[in-house]
Amino acid sequence: MIRELIRKFGIVVFSLGVILSLFSIYDLLLLPFSFLFSLVGYLALLLIYRDYKKALVEAFKVPSIIILIFIAVYISIHKFHYFYEIDAGIFGAIVYLIFRLRWSICKETNCKTIIRYSKKSQDYLKCKNLVRFVECFAKADEEFLFVQTISKMKKSELEKISNSDLPAKYYYLLSQFYLDKRAELLMRACKDGYRQACSEWKPTMWKGQEINGYKIVDFISEGGLSYILKGEKKGIFYAIKIPKINPTSFTTKNIKELLLDIKNEESVLVQISEKSDNIVRIYAVHFDEPDIYAILRGDILTYIKNPPHIVLEYMSGGSANNYDFTNPRWRKVVYLIIAKIASALEVIHNNGYVHSDVKPHNILFTSALPKKPEEALKGLLSGRIKVKLSDLGSAVKIGEKAFQLTPEYASIEHVKSMILGGISPLDDIYSLGATAFKLLTGKVLNSPQMLQVYNDFFSTLNVSLLDSKLYMTRDFSPLRNVEPDVANFIIYMTSPGKRPNASEVFRFFYSKVF
Structure with missing residues (x-):
């Protein structure tokens, strides 16, 4: 009986000593009492067991549990404060400890808790x-x-x-x-x-987006003044033309005026496109005038979300620029193409407009041309493949200012009209002649000197730079391998003075097909 009482006394006293030693973390004055209690308890157990190892094992049975509980509670208090920033004391720590066994940050749904934890x-x-x-x-x-x-x-x-x-x-x-x-x-x-x-953001990023109900499925091309996208609506493909707009650009100011004109003349242009099988159809013109002014003030977001655009017939065969027609076997195909485009220009001119940007890039095919010229010619003559003049949206009324041209195919008078006005159907004839030159020879008609002066003009808007003597710098020698009458007619189309009209161009080239 006395032995058991001494054993319990030793365990209790030793445990108190251990507890005091743990709390001495906060107060060192407790350390001597801790040592004293632990020593008295150990000596009491040693008196019973008379073996220091057995006495030590017996002494630590209860304190080991106390130490574990203390450590768990201590860590819980620390964690509770660390993650929840609340001084909850021992009770809060115990609650946290119990729930921590079942809780995981991976299952947490409270955003405040997630953020607080993630920061730690x-x-x-x-x-x-x-x-x-x-x-x-x-x-x-x-x-x-x-x-x-x-x-x-x-x-x-x-x-x-x-x-x-x-x-x-x-x-x-x-x-x-x-x-x-x-x-x-x-x-x-x-x-x-x-x-x-x-x-x-880049223009190619329009792909996958929707513009005015048209799902943009592809980015087709980028020209000097516009982007061409492939749009889809109700299972039908369309070409979506979006003008480039730079608030500081002179050309952009012209584009603004043209867009307003196109909007006013939308029904007329749509009707013109319906009058010829050789003109790419215009279906609609979409833009809001306030948006145009906002874009010109630098509102990029409006331009991306709701760009001004013209909805055109989609031509899957690509442009004449994608093909090499320089082999003599392709000449009749070229003659037929030029004749068809001249027919389109005749319709445009007769309705009081100038196309203003005739070039190989704007001559499109409804489907790809066969690799053999004989088959290509047969397809074009039968109507199975159609060739059409694109970009009627660049058209302006005869006598007005041009806003769009391509320097390699533009006459000097055409460039002047950007400032002085007075654009003429003859400027389209020049561009078509330069296009015929390019398709037959693979060369650009307008000389490097002309192109440099055009570039200087666009920078300075100095009309005096545009001297008609520049025409003398062109080189027609690549036409020496073409039939003489064709070469002479192309020279006639691109002469500084009198040029044929669209009807005459059609008759000449169509006669060369047969």
Whole structure:
């Protein structure tokens, strides 16, 4: 009986000593009492067992449990304060400890808790599903956590994030990591008003977007003054022409005037395009005048979201510029092409307009030409393949200012008309002659000297630079391998003085086909 009492006394006293030693972390004055209690308890147990090892084992049976509980409670208090920033004391720590056994940051749904935890530890990055974390970071504008997390995510997770409802800034940040959908994410960020995304946007990024009900399925080409996109609506493909607009450009100011004219004359241009099988159809002109002025003031977002555009017939065969017609076997094909385009110009001129940008790039085919010239000619003559003059949207009324031209195919008078007005159907004839020259020889008719002067003019708007003597710098020698009458007629079409009209051009070249 006395032995058992001494054993319990020893354990209790030793345990008190251990407890005091643990609390001496906060107060060193407790350390001597801790040592004294532990020594008295150990000596009491040694008196019974008379073996220091057995006495030591017996002494630590209860204190070991006390030490573990103390450590758990201590850590819990620390963690509770660390992650929740609440001084909850021992009771709160015990509650936290109990729930911590069942709780995991990976299962947390409260954004405040997720953010607070994530700022303290990167353990959350081990979770299998980080989408919820990223959404919380974006909504709370925690940019560092957002970037830190998406940089570790797999493509499948980034795809889920891209479909989430995020603030514009975070679509932009996501676009820097998820390159597969960079264009779409930049577009969304720009549309939602994040201007840095707008500045990184490129015209090719219209692909996959929707413009006025037309789903843009491809970026076809970029010209000097416009972009051409392939759009789809109700299963039918269209060409969507969007003018380039630079607020500081002289040409842009002309484009603004032309767009307003086109809008006013939309029905006329649509009707003209319907009068010839050799003109690419215009279906509609879409733009709002306030938007044009906003874009001219530098509103990039408006330009991306709602660009001015002309809806045109889609031609799947590409342009004459994509083909090499210089082999003599292709000459009759070229003659037929020039005749058909002259027929289109006759319709345009008879309705009081000048096309203003005739060139190989604007001569399109409804389907690709066969590789053999005989088959190509047969297809064009039968109507199975049609050749059409595109870009009627560049047309201006006879006598007015030109706003669009391509220097390699433009007459000096044509360039002058950009300032002085007075554009003439004869300027189209010159461009068609230069086009025939290019298709037959593979060379550009307008000389390097002419092109340099044109470039200087566009920079200075000094009309005195445009001297008709520049015509003398052109080289017609590449036409020596072409039939003499054809060569002479092309020279006639591109002469400084009198030129044939569109009807005469059609009759001449059509007669050369047979």
